[in-house]
Amino acid sequence: MGIEARKSRRSVLLGGGTLLAAAGLAALDPGAGRARMRLPEVGAWPWPKGGLDPVRTAGAAADDDWHGCGVVSFGLIVEGLKRTLPRSAWPALPPQLASFANGGGPYGSDCGALQGPLLVMNLLGAPPELRQELYKWYCEFPFPSRDWDHLYPFKGTVTSVSRSPLCHQSRAIWEGVYLREAYDGKAYDGTRCAKLPRDCVRKAVELVNAWTSSGYRGSWAPDPGSQACYDCHTRLYKDKQPGGIHSGKADCGPCHAAVPEHGGPGPSGS
Numbered sequence: 621m622g623i624e625a626r627k628s629r630r631s632v633l634l635g636g637g638t639l640l641a642a643a644g645l646a647a648l649d650p651g652a653g654r655a656r657m658r659l660p661e662v663g664a665w666p667w668p669k670g671g672l673d674p675v676r677t678a679g680a681a682a683d684d685d686w687h688g689c690g691v692v693s694f695g696l697i698v699e700g701l702k703r704t705l706p707r708s709a710w711p712a713l714p715p716q717l718a719s720f721a722n723g724g725g726p727y728g729s730d731c732g733a734l735q736g737p738l739l740v741m742n743l744l745g746a747p748p749e750l751r752q753e754l755y756k757w758y759c760e761f762p763f764p765s766r767d768w769d770h771l772y773p774f775k776g777t778v779t780s781v782s783r784s785p786l787c788h789q790s791r792a793i794w795e796g797v798y799l800r801e802a803y804d805g806k807a808y809d810g811t812r813c814a815k816l817p818r819d820c821v822r823k824a825v826e827l828v829n830a831w832t833s834s835g836y837r838g839s840w841a842p843d844p845g846s847q848a849c850y851d852c853h854t855r856l857y858k859d860k861q862p863g864g865i866h867s868g869k870a871d872c873g874p875c876h877a878a879v880p881e882h883g884g885p886g887p888s889g890s
């Protein structure tokens with residue numbers, strides 16, 4: 621390989637954006653000289669001026685090869701963006717990019733239907749509280765809604781509230797209710813985690829529309845039952861006292877029902 625050839629190969633390999641653009645965008649617009657267009661900076665990806673339609677985006681057909689809550693939630697938003705912004709960089713992103721988050725990832729941690737929209741919000745540069753509002757809403761929402769029943773063989777799926785963004789808690793609580801109260805022992809309703817990503821997409825699109833159209837930056841406050849715990853324990857962290865917590869916004873109750881240090885269950889703000 622001559623020096624020139626090496627140089628040009630190097631410039632392609634070094635610019636991650638250039639490489640992706642060459643792979644994704646050139647195919648979209650061959651011959652228009654866009655092959656070397658760089659992907660936008662993370663935090664500066666475009667959102668359509670008129671926003672996306674939350675229900676249409678969330679209710680669109682899912683491709684047969686989209687598997688998992690991360691892929692479906694990310695894919696639905698990206699498809700909506702491809703439709704409205706066909707000449708942007710969005711078409712370069714395959715929905716499977718979010719497959720890492722399916723089922724909460726390798727350890728069943730944050731639900732993939734939160735992480736798909738979160739990945740979009742990250743590319744857009746959405747404010748932290750907008751992201752936290754999405755998470756908090758998730759913790760309180762009785763999933764799944766009936767609004768997507770027309771797309772699935774099972775209607776009226778039993779609902780549950782997780783009080784947690786974790787896949788483990790979200791799914792396990794639902795499974796517990798479903799198997800005890802609704803399952804007939806024959807036809808297992810596997811549609812819960814197909815419908816749930818659509819609920820999350822609708823909410824995320826509403827939040828992003830509000831941010832991009834009117835500058836709404838989101839709102840977050842601790843769960844009422846955890847307000848005193850959160851305030852005191854984050855204060856302890858500031859003061860570098862034992863008991864200080866550096867991170868953690870989920871409702872404390874489900875994991876810390878009884879706190880030995882406080883001398884019994886639920887110090888309830890004392």
Ligand code: HEC
Binds near residue numbers: 846849880887890
């Ligand atoms: C007014 C302040 C205050 C409030 C309110 C408070 N805590 Fe604490 N908590 C502390 C302090 C201080 C410690 C650490 C004590 C130590 O280790 O010396 C502690 C310890 C803990 C620990 C560690 C216990 C252990 O056994 O190591 C947990 C978990 C905890 N708190 C959870 C909670 C939860 C959940 C709530 C709300 C239901 C709450 N706290 C409310 C001050 C508070």
Ligand code: HEC
Binds near residue numbers: 863868870876
């Ligand atoms: C998903 C479950 C979960 C949630 C939700 C959660 N925690 Fe924890 N927390 C844990 C676990 C598990 C530990 C580690 C416990 C241990 O090692 O003893 C821990 C540790 C702590 C500790 C340190 C305990 C020590 O050894 O001193 C404090 C303080 C604490 N949590 C407070 C909180 C507060 C306040 C909230 C709510 C704002 C909260 N946690 C929410 C699971 C959780």
